[in-house]
Each structure stands twice: as C-alpha cells, then as structure tokens.
Amino acid sequence: MPVKTKKRAKAGYMISAVAELYKLHPQTLRLYERVGLLKPSRSQGNTRLYTDGDLERLDVILTLARDMGVNLAGIEIILNMREKMIEMEKQMGEFAQVVQQELSRVASRVPTHAERHAIVRATPRAVRPLREI
Numbered sequence: 403m404p405v406k407t408k409k410r411a412k413a414g415y416m417i418s419a420v421a422e423l424y425k426l427h428p429q430t431l432r433l434y435e436r437v438g439l440l441k442p443s444r445s446q447g448n449t450r451l452y453t454d455g456d457l458e459r460l461d462v463i464l465t466l467a468r469d470m471g472v473n474l475a476g477i478e479i480i481l482n483m484r485e486k487m488i489e490m491e492k493q494m495g496e497f498a499q500v501v502q503q504e505l506s507r508v509a510s511r512v513p514t515h516a517e518r519h520a521i522v523r524a525t526p527r528a529v530r531p532l533r534e535i
Contacts, residue, residue: 413453413454414442414443414445414451414452414453415451415452415453415457416449416450416451416452417431417432417442417449417450417452420452420457420460424460424464426464431450431452431460434460434463435450437474437478438478439459439463439474439477439478439481440452440456440459440460440463441456442456459481462481462484463477463481466480
C-alpha cells in the first residue's frame with residue numbers, strides 16, 4: 403500500500419489574533435499590507451494568515467513607528483535597507499569563503515627553491531635564438 407504524504411501548511415495567525423496580540427486595530431494591519439510593509443499569505447478562503455516571519459517583521463514595524471516615531475515611508479525605506487544589508491552580509495560571507503579556499507589552495511602549494519628566493523616571481527619563457535643579419 404503506497405504511503406500518502408500530506409502537504410503541510412504553514413502555521414498562520416488570523417488577523418484578529420494578531421491584532422489582539424499586538425493591541426492593534428485590524429485596519430492598521432490592513433493598512434500595513436496595503437502600503438507593502440506586510441505581506442501575509444492567504445488561506446483558500448482568502449483569509450489573511452500571518453506567519454512567525456510576518457510577526458517578527460511586525461515587531462520591527464511597531465518598534466520603528468511607536469518607539470522611534472518613524473512614519474510609514476521611513477519604515478519602508480528602513481526595511482528595504484535592512485533586507486539589502488542581510489543580502490550583502492550573505493554575499494560577503496560567500497566571498498570570504500571563496501577567498502579562504504583560494505588562500506588554502508595557494509598555501510598548500512610548495513614553492514621551488516628559485517621561487518622562494520626570488521625578488522620577483524617570474525615564469526620561465528622559451529628563449530628564441532637571434533637571427534643573423
């Protein structure tokens with residue numbers, strides 16, 4: 403008998419639960435979605451479902467708005483910059499790993515006696531004989 407696998411849905415919080423948890427009006431959450439600050443997923447019945455990631459983002463939005471007095475346009479800019487910084491950190495980590503691998507590869511190469519004592523590294527070239535005039 404074949405084993406049936408069930409698609410696992412992401413756990414989500416409905417708008418009323420999130421509004422109550424954060425002491426917000428549901429219209430505030432709808433506004434944040436309308437201006438692009440939050441992007442909750444939707445159920446098959448088109449109900450907004452907020453994931454843990456959405457709630458973390460909402461924490462940042464509320465900290466910026468309530469505690470720091472940043473307006474919605476400023477919050478959007480800050481969140482975009484934050485996402486770009488996270489992406490840049492990821493790219494820098496990947497770059498550092500490539501550099502480390504290259505340094506390890508170069509360090510593992512054993513130099514010859516001439517290379518060890520040369521002032522300038524040079525690769526030998528074939529010498530061509532001079533033509534007689």
